[in-house]
Amino acid sequence: MGTDSPSSLAAMTPIARRPLHEAAIDRLRDLIVQGELPPGSRLNERVLAGQLAISRTPLREAFKLLAAEGLVDLLPNRGAIVAPVDAVRIGETMAVMGALEALIGELACANASDGSIAEIRALHFEMRAAHARRDLAAYFRHNQAIHLKLAEAAGNAVLALTYRQLNANVRRVRYMANLSPERWDAAVHEHDAILAALAARDGARLKALLSDHLAHKTASVLAALTEGLVKAAA
Amino acid sequence: MGTDSPSSLAAMTPIARRPLHEAAIDRLRDLIVQGELPPGSRLNERVLAGQLAISRTPLREAFKLLAAEGLVDLLPNRGAIVAPVDAVRIGETMAVMGALEALIGELACANASDGSIAEIRALHFEMRAAHARRDLAAYFRHNQAIHLKLAEAAGNAVLALTYRQLNANVRRVRYMANLSPERWDAAVHEHDAILAALAARDGARLKALLSDHLAHKTASVLAALTEGLVKAAA
DNA sequence: TTTTTGTATTCTGCATGCAAGTTGTAAAGG
DNA sequence: CCTTTACAACTTGCATGCAGAATACAAAAA
Structure with missing residues (x-):
């Protein structure tokens, strides 16, 4: 059935129609939801960026997204923490x-x-x-x-x-x-x-x-x- | 107790407990809600950053926030637009x-x-x-x-x-x-x-x-x- | 010992530079 | 005349550098 061009299989990225390191932020979301990052724990930008193998900039954008979802809390000038579960x-x-x-x-x-x-x-x-x-x-x-x-x-x-x-x-x-x-x-x-x-x-x-x-x-x-x-x- | 030094009234910023250029993104939200940025219009990072007098980085973070609120749509590799109103x-x-x-x-x-x-x-x-x-x-x-x-x-x-x-x-x-x-x-x-x-x-x-x-x-x-x-x- | 204060380190927040991707345009081919 | 393709300008996405704020720590005073 689906025989897609057998010639050049170079630029084939079948999964990622999404361009960016968005996979990394999905992974971060899973880490939070599954509790590996427990509620209340601080999210150090540099450390997390290293662990997720991305830069701080997209990670900060991810924080904003997850904050809107209520999964993390943004503390002004003090970074982000996993939203406490009360x-x-x-x-x-x-x-x-x-x-x-x-x-x-x-x-x-x-x-x-x-x-x-x-x-x-x-x-x-x-x-x-x-x-x-x-x-x-x-x-x-x-x-x-x-x-x-x-x-x-x-x-x-x-x-x-x-x-x-x-x-x-x-x-x-x-x-x-x-x-x-x-x-x-x-x-x-x-x-x-x-x-x-x-x-x-x-x-x-x-x-x-x-x-x-x-x-x-x-x-x-x-x-x-x-x-x-x-x-x-x- | 809370007698904060009456001497130096220099760093008093009574209103802004929020540290960043968050006021700018509130302004952006208003622009969208009030229709000055009509639905469907593209949000060019550079020009908007210039108009709001901030840099592209916090503006991009604002996009993520507003996207979570449903006010803007993020097009992969093609930037952001004001979410169409259908x-x-x-x-x-x-x-x-x-x-x-x-x-x-x-x-x-x-x-x-x-x-x-x-x-x-x-x-x-x-x-x-x-x-x-x-x-x-x-x-x-x-x-x-x-x-x-x-x-x-x-x-x-x-x-x-x-x-x-x-x-x-x-x-x-x-x-x-x-x-x-x-x-x-x-x-x-x-x-x-x-x-x-x-x-x-x-x-x-x-x-x-x-x-x-x-x-x-x-x-x-x-x-x-x-x-x-x-x-x-x- | 406890409190306070000064200092050093760490971290966030932001600006900017660079590479990849996209869009518009024009020339070449049908 | 219409279609196709190559190129150029622009835009996004990301990495990194720098300034300001917050915290940690240590030394000094009570």
């Missing part, structure tokens, strides 16, 4: 996400293409596979993918983007602590119901299910957060 | 704002301090004064202030910030076209009801009123937008 802020973020998910539920049922629903169903079963294997990392990954795909399926780009940004901030906490087995099982069952409502295009029901699901997730996340803080203090 | 995107943004305003209404009724409500009432009457004088600019200003203050009064910082960013994008359209007298009068009456519901802390009612208000505003904005586009095409 329970208040996380709770506030989850509340906003709840409002957005309600809208996502309605719009997704109204606008999602059959293909999108099929894709979400596929992700759902991959997630269930991860659950069956007790593979927490894969579970989280597929879980995230489902919610993001759902946000996209609503057919509102602004909504999807906003949801995605808020989600990045919450995601950090999930990496910080595990899930109780009971909560895990319950979450999977909730996802079963969510998928069913989406497939039936029952907007009102999906909205309610997502709302409950998020409320549970909020409690779980906040519990993980306080536990994590205790752990950090110990 | 009806689809504005409609999507308004839909998200609707979801947020519903939450704002609930939370504001539950959490707003009496002082906040008093301040909103004051702004309300200033807005009515502007309406009485047919001072459209002042009306818009106070109207914005009310909605932003309401968002703050909800007591959820993330909610207020998210709302504010989405609002910046819509605000550009309002500068592009006037308001029909009937719509203007109706909007003022809607605001009367909104204030009353807030004062009574009737969350459900406020939520419904804000929802209706936003629906009307959406129609008005989209009408203004198409009109503006026609005007631009002519």
Whole structure:
């Protein structure tokens, strides 16, 4: 099939349609989200630039971007730190996400293409596979993918983007602590119901299910957060 | 305690606790929001840096920030342009704002301090004064202030910030076209009801009123937008 | 020992220089 | 006359250099 010019394979950069060292800032974002750069840690421009093998200038631009996403805080004349994760802020973020998910539920049922629903169903079963294997990392990954795909399926780009940004901030906490087995099982069952409502295009029901699901997730996340803080203090 | 040397009053910069040329990027934001830099126009780094009397480096950082706010689009290797204002995107943004305003209404009724409500009432009457004088600019200003203050009064910082960013994008359209007298009068009456519901802390009612208000505003904005586009095409 | 003050180091914030990429133009070919 | 291609001017993206601010540290005074 896709035999692209076998002659000159010189300037072929198949992946990077993006020109700059933007890959490096994505890597930085991952470092923050995955907690390898813990909340509150200072981000020394020179050191980080060295580690990411880029210069200070694009790194500073990355700081600005990540600050807008809420992942880092900019301290005037004192550089950047990884945004602290406090329970208040996380709770506030989850509340906003709840409002957005309600809208996502309605719009997704109204606008999602059959293909999108099929894709979400596929992700759902991959997630269930991860659950069956007790593979927490894969579970989280597929879980995230489902919610993001759902946000996209609503057919509102602004909504999807906003949801995605808020989600990045919450995601950090999930990496910080595990899930109780009971909560895990319950979450999977909730996802079963969510998928069913989406497939039936029952907007009102999906909205309610997502709302409950998020409320549970909020409690779980906040519990993980306080536990994590205790752990950090110990 | 805080007796700071009354002797040397040299380095006193009372206003600017912010260190950098951030004032310049605020100015750039205003230029975009107020439409002096029309949607779609290219942002040449060198000339803009000259106009704002700053260097290219902080300007580029500003671009990144404004891109995250959705006010400019970054074209790889081709610089930045003022984000085009298309009806689809504005409609999507308004839909998200609707979801947020519903939450704002609930939370504001539950959490707003009496002082906040008093301040909103004051702004309300200033807005009515502007309406009485047919001072459209002042009306818009106070109207914005009310909605932003309401968002703050909800007591959820993330909610207020998210709302504010989405609002910046819509605000550009309002500068592009006037308001029909009937719509203007109706909007003022809607605001009367909104204030009353807030004062009574009737969350459900406020939520419904804000929802209706936003629906009307959406129609008005989209009408203004198409009109503006026609005007631009002519 | 504790507090204060002066100094040195480190870091940020910004300006500028250079290479790669893009766009506009004009000449050559069809 | 239209299309294609080579070239030139410009623009972005990035690296680096320099000045000002903030912090750390040490010495001196209480």
